[in-house]
Amino acid sequence: LAKTTQPISMDSYEGQEVNITCSHNNIATNDYITWYQQFPSQGPRFIIQGYKTKVTNEVASLFIPADRKSSTLSLPRVSLSDTAVYYCLVGPASGGSYIPTFGRGTSLIVHP
Amino acid sequence: GAVVSQHPSRVICKSGTSVKIECRSLDFQATTMFWYRQFPKQSLMLMATSNEGSKATYEQGVEKDKFLINHASLTLSTLTVTSAHPEDSSFYICSARVELAGDNEQFFGPGTRLTVL
Numbered sequence: 470l471a472k473t474t475q476p477i478s479m480d481s482y483e484g485q486e487v488n489i490t491c492s493h494n495n496i497a498t499n500d501y502i503t504w505y506q507q508f509p510s511q512g513p514r515f516i517i518q519g520y521k522t523k524v525t526n527e528v529a530s531l532f533i534p535a536d537r538k539s540s541t542l543s544l545p546r547v548s549l550s551d552t553a554v555y556y557c558l559v560g561p562a563s564g565g566s567y568i569p570t571f572g573r574g575t576s577l578i579v580h581p
Numbered sequence: 582g583a584v585v586s587q588h589p590s591r592v593i594c595k596s597g598t599s600v601k602i603e604c605r606s607l608d609f610q611a612t613t614m615f616w617y618r619q620f621p622k623q624s625l626m627l628m629a630t631s632n633e634g635s636k637a638t639y640e641q642g643v644e645k646d647k648f649l650i651n652h653a654s655l656t657l658s659t660l661t662v663t664s665a666h667p668e669d670s671s672f673y674i675c676s677a678r679v680e681l682a683g684d685n686e687q688f689f690g691p692g693t694r695l696t697v698l
Contacts, residue, residue, distance in 0.1 A: 510672065
């Protein structure tokens with residue numbers, strides 16, 4: 470299983486763009502990268518998933534360089550409600566053997 | 582997206598009692614369900630993986646006789662914490678996986694806060 474490394478914490482201010490980078494040096498060819506958001510005392514919530522280049526949805530963008538050894542979650546114009554822990558997971562998008570394992574995550578605090 | 586529910590959302594029990602937590606996939610059939618435990622300010626720790634109709638696979642260090650997992654149907658898995666002690670107090674989260682058009686989709690429940698007095 471590809472191990473992931475993220476910054477433990479980040480601070481930002483309302484209205485700023487936040488970029489959280491995740492390292493996954495031993496990502497496999499068939500692995501996808503998935504980001505989750507977790508608020509205190511809640512289950513993780515899916516944010517975005519990608520395989521290569523750039524993926525964008527209504528809440529975030531995911532940038533993946535050509536070597537796929539890292540990925541960056543970009544949150545545009547954060548608000549106080551984006552204060553949460555963000556996890557990146559790496560694993561195959563298909564097949565029954567994948568076991569989603571969480572790393573330490575990045576605790577994002579958005580200040581007024 | 583698909584919904585995974587957990588019941589109860591929080592439970593307080595006395596030391597030595599057993600507590601059952603239910604995890605249901607409400608609008609899909611889950612091929613696999615996972616149980617996690619999360620202590621304050623820590624990440625989710627995988628406890629076990631269960632497939633419908635078969636025995637759960639427990640992670641190293643997780644006592645299978647203490648944390649009983651039953652996965653009787655494709656929409657329901659239960660975790661029973663037997664003879665609970667204060668150190669079992671934690672946030673328990675289940676996750677259900679379904680394969681849609683060949684792709685895995687993973688959905689998480691809202692979690693259950695267990696407090697053992």
